[in-house]
Amino acid sequence: MSEIKSWSFWRAVLAEFLGMIIFIFMGLSAAVGDPNDLNLDREIKVAFAFGLAIATLAECIGHISGAQLNPAVTLGLVTSCRISILRALFYMLAQMLGAVVGSAIVYGIRAEHIDSLGVNELNGISPAQGFGMEFMLTLQLVLCLVAFHDKRRDIGGFxxxxxxxxxxxxHLAGQVVFSSMGCRSPTRDVGSIQLDPLDLQLYRRLSMITGYVLSLGLQVIQIVTDVGSLVFQVYWAGPMSAGVVAALLYNYVLAPSDESFKEKTKILLCWAPEQEQECETEPLLEDVVE
Known part of the structure; x- marks a missing residue:
């Protein structure tokens, strides 16, 4: 718990917040784009926009927060006992807030003829099939992230x-199923928000994006509706469950760790010696000796 008292912890949370704003802004700007673009050109443009944005941000803030920028990735890393539960909760909150702010910026500067922010829709498939697609897309993503966060490997600057x-x-694979391509991140579905102050459905739509942390109360109402249930099943349950499965698959099947359960518990609760040393760096709250 002492990590919350350090400046490095809050800088990491801020990095996730700002990183998500930039990530969503770049990706949605490409997704909105020119309505005259050919469908294939648009799909390739959006895929590379998101990919280049995440690569750039990983270089910019990777040494600060890990540049997770995805609640499913964060859940995968906490399942792998790479970060503490407290840090994961603050990261997810920062990511969700950043996604909403990023989409609001795009909406505020969009052209007048644009009334949507690249909404993700199922392309003639059932919610169960959409769940399966989101699960597979997120599985490969989190496997990649968990693998290069493995301290036993040294992949340098790659x-x-x-x-x-x-x-x-x-994103390229998701275009087969989703009209605006797969999201693999619950916060990516921020494109479904239409930020009209007069829209009476705004709060329900925001609950789709901010999910477990920001809209816990609204989820109960949301899930009993068809749309709410669809968004939860496909864009939340799919990626988040894939994050957990990918972490378990890597750490217990593909590349088992030698760390004991006690050591992993210490990391989850920020009791590990290396984390305690980090927590003591640049303390936010100084001990007062009377």
């Missing part, structure tokens, strides 16, 4: 490039 390729791959 991590941002690998992250960008994985995101691009997922």
């Amino acid at each position: 991590a941002p490039l690998a992250y960008g390729f994985s995101v691009t791959l997922g």
